[in-house]
Structure formats: C-alpha cells, structure tokens
Amino acid sequence: MFKLVKDISSLSHDIIDKYIENKNLAIDCTLGNGYDSDFLSENFNKVIAFDIQEMAITNYKNKNKDNVYLIQDSHDKLNEYVKESADCIIYNLGFLPGGNKEITTMKDSTMNSIIQALDLLNEGGIILIAIYSGHNEGAREKTCILEFAENLPKNKYGAMKFEYVNRNNNPPMLLCIEKK
Numbered sequence: 730m731f732k733l734v735k736d737i738s739s740l741s742h743d744i745i746d747k748y749i750e751n752k753n754l755a756i757d758c759t760l761g762n763g764y765d766s767d768f769l770s771e772n773f774n775k776v777i778a779f780d781i782q783e784m785a786i787t788n789y790k791n792k793n794k795d796n797v798y799l800i801q802d803s804h805d806k807l808n809e810y811v812k813e814s815a816d817c818i819i820y821n822l823g824f825l826p827g828g829n830k831e832i833t834t835m836k837d838s839t840m841n842s843i844i845q846a847l848d849l850l851n852e853g854g855i856i857l858i859a860i861y862s863g864h865n866e867g868a869r870e871k872t873c874i875l876e877f878a879e880n881l882p883k884n885k886y887g888a889m890k891f892e893y894v895n896r897n898n899n900p901p902m903l904l905c906i907e908k909k
C-alpha cells in the first residue's frame with residue numbers, strides 16, 4: 730500500500746486530523762456503515778449524523794456512542810435540525826456498500842445540502858465530499874458539485890480536489906472546501 734495515495738476515506742480522515750484545529754461539532758451527512766462517524770466520534774466533542782435508511786441508523790444506535798446524535802432524514806434538511814455551527818461536515822456520496830444500490834444520494838438534494846453546509850461551517854472549518862462517479866447519478870453529482878465549487882468566491886473559500894490519475898473505471902474523488 731501507499732502512504733499518501735490511499736483510499737479517499739482514509740485521506741479525508743488524515744486531512745481532518747491535521748487541518749481542523751477546533752474539533753467541537755462534526756456533521757456526517759451520509760452515515761451508512763458508520764466508518765466516518767466512528768472516526769469523528771473519537772475526534773470531536775459532538776457528532777450529528779444523517780441517513781435516510783432506517784437500517785443505517787439502527788445499526789449505529791447499537792454502538793451506543795454517547796456523543797453521536799442520529800437523524801433519520803435527508804441531509805438537505807440540515808438547517809431544520811442543526812442550530813449550531815460546525816467545524817467539519819463530511820459526505821460520502823453514493824449508495825451503501827453491500828446495500829440497496831437504488832438508495833443513493835441524488836444531485837439536487839446533495840447540492841441543497843452542500844449550500845446549507847457552507848453556511849453552517851465555522852471559519853477554519855472544512856467540508857469533505859467523497860464523490861463516486863462510476864454510476865449514473867454519481868456522474869451527475871460530480872459534474873454539478875465541481876461546477877458549483879469552481880464558482881465559490883475565492884476570498885472566502887478554498888476548494889481543492891484529490892483525484893487518482895492512474896486508476897481505471899471512474900475512480901472516486903475527494904473534494905475539500907475550506908472556509909477562511
């Protein structure tokens with residue numbers, strides 16, 4: 730294995746670890762199997778995690794993590810549920826590995842959520858978005874999100890993508906948006 734060119738989830742965790750100074754609140758917008766929430770739970774005072782699938786929420790509830798608050802609803806309702814600002818907001822888009830591939834994140838709700846996330850983010854905070862373009866909806870999400878990120882005001886946000894260049898079959902990509 731490589732030290733730097735690893736899977737994008739591990740890379741996103743390294744970035745959070747090194748570059749987010751205040752680790753009070755993190756929001757996991759796509760709980761899934763809980764890999765990201767586990768990491769956030771160990772590193773932040775409080776985590777709020779969203780998923781539309783009951784199975785994801787129930788499985789995570791059984792872990793009894795004191796500082797993780799679970800919400801079974803769509804992440805495009807961030808503003809309805811979250812009333813405090815966050816230091817880190819993470820998305821792992823697509824469908825649950827090993828689950829129903831029909832239940833996937835969708836470009837419109839993903840975009841709505843990201844727009845709300847930008848407002849909720851503290852200065853110095855980072856949004857990390859793992860994008861999987863190997864399926865149709867994922868390809869649409871990628872186009873939309875990148876176009877949006879390219880047009881973010883440069884004086885307020887830094888946006889950077891991490892992409893594999895020598896892998897085949899639409900490898901995943903990590904997009905990071907940092908608020909100044």
Ligand SMILES: C[S@@+](CC[C@H](N)C(=O)[O-])C[C@H]1O[C@@H](n2cnc3c(N)ncnc32)[C@H](O)[C@@H]1O
Pocket residue numbers: 758759760761762763764765766779780781782785802803804805821822823824825826832833834835838
């Ligand atoms: C790729 S998985 C996430 C993997 C997860 N981060 C992990 O560590 O296992 C994507 C998840 O997003 C969820 N999802 C899809 N649309 C959603 C939405 N609108 N709001 C919240 N979660 C959604 C799916 O149910 C699925 O569990």
